[in-house]
Amino acid sequence: MHNPVIILLAAGFSRRYRQATGRHKLLETVDGTGLTVFQHSLGNALKSGLPVVVVVRPESLELQAFCQQANIPFVSVNSQCQGDSICAGVEATREANGWLITLADLPGIMLPVYRAIASAVQEGRCARPFYLGQPGHPVGFPAPVIEDLLALQGKEGARELLRACPPQRTDCTEPGCVRDIDVPADLKAWRR
Numbered sequence: 001m002h003n004p005v006i007i008l009l010a011a012g013f014s015r016r017y018r019q020a021t022g023r024h025k026l027l028e029t030v031d032g033t034g035l036t037v038f039q040h041s042l043g044n045a046l047k048s049g050l051p052v053v054v055v056v057r058p059e060s061l062e063l064q065a066f067c068q069q070a071n072i073p074f075v076s077v078n079s080q081c082q083g084d085s086i087c088a089g090v091e092a093t094r095e096a097n098g099w100l101i102t103l104a105d106l107p108g109i110m111l112p113v114y115r116a117i118a119s120a121v122q123e124g125r126c127a128r129p130f131y132l133g134q135p136g137h138p139v140g141f142p143a144p145v146i147e148d149l150l151a152l153q154g155k156e157g158a159r160e161l162l163r164a165c166p167p168q169r170t171d172c173t174e175p176g177c178v179r180d181i182d183v184p185a186d187l188k189a190w191r192r
Helices: 015-021 037-047 061-069 082-092 111-122 143-150 159-164 184-191
Strands: 005-010 052-056 074-076 098-103 127-131 139-142 168-171
Touching (some): 005 037, 005 082, 015 184, 037 061, 037 111, 052 082, 061 074, 074 082, 082 098, 098 111, 111 127, 111 168, 139 143, 143 159
Parallel strands (some): 005 052, 005 098, 052 074
Antiparallel strands (some): 098 139, 127 139
């Protein structure tokens, strides 16, 4: 693959949202659209024109079924933390010349953000969007850091790697790169 690959992480437990509602946040429908949070996030990633691979849990049959129906490649992993998910996604796409790693509970990441991060990765740099000084997603990594990505462990995800390889900062005017859905109030705020 000559382009970087977007790895959409959808293998979390959705603990806080489930605790409040009994439902998985990625399967919640966004009012007025008929689409789930997951479908919004995936749709925005696909608009970039870059290859997309989704990382899901083995028991996430609804997400797997959606990926199969939409002909989207996915990796199933019994992830205990973000590091596990990143590692599985990178392992499945070793031939890529870089990766844009993002979270499926960020349904508002816009196309210009994907393009800016992909451009930096294609130039061989780590990159990350910022909104009002807050770091967001996707986080871009060029191919030379593959072994570091494959060695990730623990809840910290790629934080330690980003300390060692500080990302190019891309300032954004849209809050979608930082507005994730963790609890029902987040989804209500995003719907507005």
